[in-house]
Amino acid sequence: MGFIRPDGRVGIRNHVAVVANCGCGSGLVMRVAAQVPEAVPLIHADGCSSPGEYVRWKRIIKGVLSNPNLHSAVLLGVGCERYDAREIAAQVSAETGKEIAAYVSQDDGGGEAVIQKAAEKTRQLLRAAAECRRQPAPFSSLIFGTECGGSDALSGITANPAVGHVSDWVAAQGGTVLLSEVAEFFGTEEILAGRAVTPEVGERIRRMIYQEEREVRACMGANASRIIERGNMDGGLTTIQEKALGCIRKGGTSPITDVVEYAEPVGTGRGLVIMHGPGYDPASLTGLFACGAQVFFFTTGRGNPLGFPAAPCVKVCSNDGTFRKVGGARGGMDINAGLVVTGALSMEALKDQCLDMLKAVCSGRETASEQHRYGGIMCIFSPTRAF
């Protein structure tokens, strides 16, 4: 059951977002959000001064606004940034049929004046959103985002295979599954390329991973195998290849149909697709959301609390000790996959639990992090620097 948007895409949430067009507008967005707490603020630190990023940023902002979990949005620009908020809002409105209102601080009275205008508009959009009702919608309208953060040595044998089962199910329903975090593919090039639908896709997979390996080596030199975090190592992972062999299991076993760029619109019905993006979770989730993902399954061994403001993020904890240590649901954890190694749960039962959770979340059940409002952050991946 979802919200069918004018362009036919299906949202599983019905948010009204207030979005910063650039970093300098973020303070204004937070003032609007303080006045209209039911709206979802999406602020970030980019939007200007990085000539290598202007084309990418436009794609990313448009992708975020287009996501069907958003009923509508207010885009707040400053006025001197490269992309005019009104232009972006008009393009997204034309493409999606949704109302994206835009204000530009320097043209619309600045400070308090633009905050009041934006807040009034946001309240109006929330009243319109409240008229929407969930309708039956097929799972083929799902773009399923997978993520891992704070992996440990159990991630690859408990949580990730269980999420992989859900990935396979979504692909079989005709949806799209997104697998990303390319630095967490090192050592799996031949496995992934071997599952590509064509040799050309396989070659793109290899080139993407090899290039990432070269960049990590250029940055870290002899320590390059330790492009894993302290928490991963404490949790029993020693090399990036060991971590990666566990990570890729969350994408399931489907053939890999394509490799898309960070935040590239991907559409439904694509099966398993790789998004070329960083392992850094805040940036990865933002990219997947901009691709169109309405829901995330996020596996963690160490208890990563990160969610995303406008999409439910189901936390699957690989480790029973961690699940209990961070307080279970109060720690933002939804599913305790660690019970599979304590013997309290079979892998089959865990897979069923994960799939049942997906169906429930898509129809409106809140995740632990939604209930506790742990939120998350819009974090744009910008590989080149600001000047």
Added chain:
Amino acid sequence: MKEITGIRIDPADTVGIVLQAARAGDCIRLGTEQVTAAEAIPANHKVALRDIPVGEAVYKYGCPIGYATAPIKRGEHVHVHNLDSEQMLQKG
């Protein structure tokens, strides 16, 4: 001396993982196989299932995850002090 449960993921693996912390002398049971812990091994960390000489690949998930950087004996803890993979990454 305690019995510790371990897991060997793939038949080709040369390391398993222990599900609880092991002390030297503990018996680690991985399915039908048994290994005596040669030293302390933290929970979820790797134990060598056979001797692995320096430079030889270490297998987990049926795939190489790195190579021994110090001689590894069966039953020993395998981690950052004796396992690395830097040479497996693409060079410039």
